[in-house]
Amino acid sequence: MKIVEDLPLKWKLVIIMLSISALTLLLSSSIFVYNDLKLFKKSMVRNLTVLAGAVGANSRAAIFFGDPEAANKILSSLKKEPQIKYASLYDAKGNIFVTYTRAGLQGFEGPVSKEVGPSFWENRVELIQPIELKGKIIGKIYLNAHLKEFEDVVKSYIVFLSIILFTTLIISLVLSLKLQGIISKPILLLAETAIKISKNADYSLRASRESADELGILYSEFNEMLSQIQKRDKELGNYRHRLEDLVKERTRELEDAQKELVKRERLAVLGKLAAMVSHEIRNPLGTIRNAAYSINHSIEKNHPELLPSLELIDRNIIRCDNIISELLEIARTREESMEITNIDSWLNQVINEQSIPQLVTVERALTSQASIPLVRERFRRAMNNVIQNACQALMEKHAQDMVLEENKKGYFLKIESVIKDSRLEIIFTDTGVGIQKDQLKKIFEPLYSTKNYGVGLGLPIVEGIMKQHGGGVDVKSNYQQGTTVILWFPLVKEKT
Amino acid sequence: MSKRNIKKCRSLLFFLLWVLVYATPSHGQESFDREYSLKGSFILKLTQFIEWPQDVIAPSNLKNLNLCIIGKDPFGNIFDLAKEEAILSRNLVIKHFIEIDVKNQCHVLFVSSSEKDRIDEIIQATQNEPILLIGDTLEYAERGIGINLIIINNNIRLQINPSVVHRKGINISSELLNLAIIVSKRGHDENR
Numbered sequence: 001m002k003i004v005e006d007l008p009l010k011w012k013l014v015i016i017m018l019s020i021s022a023l024t025l026l027l028s029s030s031i032f033v034y035n036d037l038k039l040f041k042k043s044m045v046r047n048l049t050v051l052a053g054a055v056g057a058n059s060r061a062a063i064f065f066g067d068p069e070a071a072n073k074i075l076s077s078l079k080k081e082p083q084i085k086y087a088s089l090y091d092a093k094g095n096i097f098v099t100y101t102r103a104g105l106q107g108f109e110g111p112v113s114k115e116v117g118p119s120f121w122e123n124r125v126e127l128i129q130p131i132e133l134k135g136k137i138i139g140k141i142y143l144n145a146h147l148k149e150f151e152d153v154v155k156s157y158i159v160f161l162s163i164i165l166f167t168t169l170i171i172s173l174v175l176s177l178k179l180q181g182i183i184s185k186p187i188l189l190l191a192e193t194a195i196k197i198s199k200n201a202d203y204s205l206r207a208s209r210e211s212a213d214e215l216g217i218l219y220s221e222f223n224e225m226l227s228q229i230q231k232r233d234k235e236l237g238n239y240r241h242r243l244e245d246l247v248k249e250r251t252r253e254l255e256d257a258q259k260e261l262v263k264r265e266r267l268a269v270l271g272k273l274a275a276m277v278s279h280e281i282r283n284p285l286g287t288i289r290n291a292a293y294s295i296n297h298s299i300e301k302n303h304p305e306l307l308p309s310l311e312l313i314d315r316n317i318i319r320c321d322n323i324i325s326e327l328l329e330i331a332r333t334r335e336e337s338m339e340i341t342n343i344d345s346w347l348n349q350v351i352n353e354q355s356i357p358q359l360v361t362v363e364r365a366l367t368s369q370a371s372i373p374l375v376r377e378r379f380r381r382a383m384n385n386v387i388q389n390a391c392q393a394l395m396e397k398h399a400q401d402m403v404l405e406e407n408k409k410g411y412f413l414k415i416e417s418v419i420k421d422s423r424l425e426i427i428f429t430d431t432g433v434g435i436q437k438d439q440l441k442k443i444f445e446p447l448y449s450t451k452n453y454g455v456g457l458g459l460p461i462v463e464g465i466m467k468q469h470g471g472g473v474d475v476k477s478n479y480q481q482g483t484t485v486i487l488w489f490p491l492v493k494e495k496t
Numbered sequence: 497m498s499k500r501n502i503k504k505c506r507s508l509l510f511f512l513l514w515v516l517v518y519a520t521p522s523h524g525q526e527s528f529d530r531e532y533s534l535k536g537s538f539i540l541k542l543t544q545f546i547e548w549p550q551d552v553i554a555p556s557n558l559k560n561l562n563l564c565i566i567g568k569d570p571f572g573n574i575f576d577l578a579k580e581e582a583i584l585s586r587n588l589v590i591k592h593f594i595e596i597d598v599k600n601q602c603h604v605l606f607v608s609s610s611e612k613d614r615i616d617e618i619i620q621a622t623q624n625e626p627i628l629l630i631g632d633t634l635e636y637a638e639r640g641i642g643i644n645l646i647i648i649n650n651n652i653r654l655q656i657n658p659s660v661v662h663r664k665g666i667n668i669s670s671e672l673l674n675l676a677i678i679v680s681k682r683g684h685d686e687n688r
Contacts, residue, residue, distance in 0.1 A: 061671035064541055065654075070675050134544060136583040 009184045017176035018169065025168050033157050040153055041125075045118040048127045048143055051081060056131040056141040059089055063131060063139040066091070068098050075100040078143075085109065085124065086144040089131075097139065111142050123147055186215045190222060203230040267460075274327030282324055289317045326457050329381065338373035338469075343424065344417055346376070350383050351415060360394050360411045368417035370424045372489050375468065382465040385458045386428050386485050387413070393432025393483060400433065423471075424489040435477040443475065462487070529574075534652055535632055535645050536574035539563070539604065540582030542630070542643060542654075545669035548603055552626050552665070557601050561586040564627075566593045566618065567608030596621045607641060609633040615641070626664050637679045642666070644679075655679050 004012065055074060062070035071089050078084045078100055086109045087100040099108045111126050113119050118127045124146055131139040186209050193207040203226050209219045292313045299306055344366040356362060394411040414429040435443065443459050463473050470490050477483040543561055550558070561584065563575065569592055579588055591602065596618055605627050607618055612633055619640040622629060629641040637644035637655040642664075644655040654676040661668055 058671070058674075061545065061669070061675050064544070065538065065675055067651075067675050134583060134585060138583065 009187055010180055013180035013184055014173065014176045017180070018172050021172040022165070022169060025165060029161050029164065033161065036157070037150075037154065040150060041120070044125060044145070044150065045127070048118065048125065048145055049129065051078075051084075052127055052129040052141050052143050055087070055143075056089075056129060056139075059141070060131045060133050060138060063089055063091055063097055064133060066097075071098040072100075079103065081145075083145040083149065084143055085146050086142075088142045090140040090142070092138050094140070109144055111144070116140070120147075183215075186211075186219070190219065194222075197226070203233060263460075267464075270327070274324070278324040278328050281320070285317055285320055285324075289314065292317070326461065329457075329461055336375045336378060338375050340371050341374040341376060342371050343374070343426075344368055344370075346374070347383070347415070347417060347426065350380055351387070354384065354387050356387070356413075357391055357395060359398055360391055360413055363412060363414040365414065365416040365418075368419050368424055370417070370419060370491070372424060372491075373469075375465075378465045378468065382462045382487065385462050386487065387415075389458055390428055390430040390432060390483070390485070393434070394430055395432075397432045419491065422491045424491055426487045428485045428487075429482065430484075431482040434479040434481050434483050435475070436479050440475065440477055444473070531647070531652075532570050532572075533574045533578065536571045537578035537581055538645055538652055538654070539606065539630055540575065540578050540584055540588070542672065543584070543604065544582065545672035546628060547667040547669075548628075549626050549665035553603075554601055557603075559586055560589050560603075562589045562591060562601055562603045563606065564591040564593055564602035564604065565606045565608060566596065567611035570608065571606075602627050604628050604630055607631045607633075607636065615639055623664075626666055628661065628664070628666055643676075653677060 004015065007015070055078065058077075059071050059074040062068070062074060075087055075089065075098055078087050079102065084100075085102050085105055088108070088110065089097040089099075091097045096110075101108050111128055112121060113126070114128070116128050116130060118125060120126075124144055127143045127145075129141050129143075130137045131141055189209065190207050193205055197203060197205050206223050206226060207219050210216060211219075292310055296307070296310045296314075347366050348364065351362065351364065390413050394413065398411060409431055412429075412431050414427075416425075416427040416429075418425050418427065444463050445460070449458075459473070459475075466472050466487055466489075471488045474486040474488065475483065476486075565571070575588055575590060605618075605622060607615060607629055609632060611618060615631075615636065616639065619629065623640075628643065630643045630645070631637075631641045632645040634646060637657045640657065640660055642657055642661040644657075645652055646655055647653070654672070655678075656668060656673060656676040657679050658668060658673065659680060
């Protein structure tokens with residue numbers, strides 16, 4: 001059974017169909033043959049009985065009168081019946097009267113059973129029949145016939161049945177090989193599809209077959225299962241992607257927060273320091289300025305050679321004051337109220353207030369027509385810082401041009417206000433010295449400066465102010481070509 | 497011849513006489529009995545294969561078999577003994593005649609060999625009656641008797657003269673005819 005269990009479905013079906021047809025055929029033909037042989041035996045017995053009746057009737061007078069000669073003559077008529085091997089007549093007392101032995105045979109074979117009626121033996125059939133006269137039994141006749149005819153019939157049946165069985169099995173084999181596909185093919189296809197799916201983990205595959213039977217149901221349920229698996233896979237994939245994105249975003253936010261924290265800490269330390277230092281320095285600086293003013297006033301006409309030195313003192317005191325102001329600005333933490341401001345006109349006003357070197361040409365293109373909430377004083381400072389930086393870059397360019405003795409393009413600062421991608425952008429484009437690439441990364445770090453007189457707080461302050469407004473600073477620069485600084489405000493509130 | 501010798505001779509004579517009186521005749525009697533017991537049985541058996549015309553037999557005789565014997569009766573009580581062997585179902589009535597009497601409704605008339613001289617007369621007298629004549633004497637059949645029992649090779653054989661029998665309206669079964677020597681009135685003809 002194990003061997004059959006391991007056979008492919010196809011052969012299982014073939015074996016089942018073959019064994020059913022073979023069994024059915026064997027059973028039905030056995031019944032037929034059994035019945036036929038029984039009938040044949042019956043007819044043999046009937047023929048024998050008729051023969052015995054005829055011979056018995058013919059010989060009854062001979063028996064009755066005890067005439068063996070006549071009886072012998074009658075029995076010898078049996079030579080016309082080739083199946084009769086031996087025969088004999090018995091008188092009323094049961095003694096053998098005459099016997100008959102077929103020519104070619106020797107001796108005489110008497111009956112095994114003395115009973116009246118037919119009896120079958122290994123190779124013969126015997127029949128004993130009474131001979132009657134006027135209702136009285138006056139003797140018996142015994143016939144012994146060979147079964148050659150019967151054996152021939154059995155033999156021919158065996159040959160015939162073997163041929164039928166063989167032919168039927170061949171036909172059944174061919175038919176079952178063809179027909180098994182009806183059941184096995186869809187199952188094999190399903191199995192193949194299942195193997196393909198599990199091998200490639202490709203759940204987009206489908207087993208395609210449409211029928212209303214159980215196999216059709218199996219197919220549609222199988223496909224339905226695949227669809228569910230695929231759907232779940234897709235959802236899982238989406239979740240994974242989203243999770244990855246979420247992790248990335250969170251990581252970036254965390255990193256940003258970390259950076260911000262570091263920057264803030266630096267600034268906080270700086271602020272404390274600046275507040276302390278500025279208080280401590282501003283008073284002596286005021287005293288020095290006052291003293292310088294007194295000196296200037298008292299020696300005004302007596303020592304004109306000292307005047308440049310005094311002016312130098314005054315200018316540097318003012319510069320120190322500015323630095324202190326910047327430091328205080330960056331350390332400032334209090335909240336300020338915002339005012340809705342028409343940015344174009346306000347910008348125009350602020351640019352007018354700026355002290356811009358005569359060499360620099362300022363171009364304006366303030367076309368945004370936007371109104372935004374603004375902490376005006378803070379933003380004025382940011383504007384101030386950016387414009388001063390631009391002017392310094394332009395002046396530096398001018399200094400270089402003076403050394404190289406060339407001035408081709410002039411010194412331009414273009415200030416624009418535009419609305420772009422839901423942002424209000426204020427763009428400052430100068431044709432100054434520009435910033436080197438490696439420096440560009442560091443310009444927003446506090447206390448970093450490319451200028452030999454800078455503190456390195458200008459751009460960090462600007463960035464701080466822009467962040468206060470929910471916006472930011474973008475800087476693009478080509479070294480020796482110029483720099484573009486974009487201060488931008490969001491026009492639509494960012495989603496959180 | 498001495499007295500003693502005479503005595504001896506007398507003894508021998510007595511012995512021979514004893515033998516003559518007791519031994520020899522008794523042996524002859526046995527073979528005689530055997531022959532007639534067989535013949536009697538044959539006669540009764542014969543009747544099983546013979547049909548008499550029913551219209552001429554009186555209804556009272558339908559269940560009887562009237563066996564008449566004319567002349568010297570050689571059978572004695574043999575028929576009573578042979579009745580069973582011959583499976584006779586009818587009542588056997590045996591009648592003895594000296595003279596022919598056709599009114600006695602005989603089925604079978606056994607003509608004893610003692611009537612050899614009157615055979616033609618007997619045949620003549622019964623020729624229109626459904627009486628089966630049976631004899632056991634040579635040439636009886638040829639002379640017009642229906643069935644004659646003769647001994648051939650120590651066996652009893654039947655001689656049948658079918659034409660005579662048929663003329664009387666008596667029917668003899670072919671089974672019987674098969675066993676018999678068929679003879680005609682003039683000379684005999686073995687038809688087996």
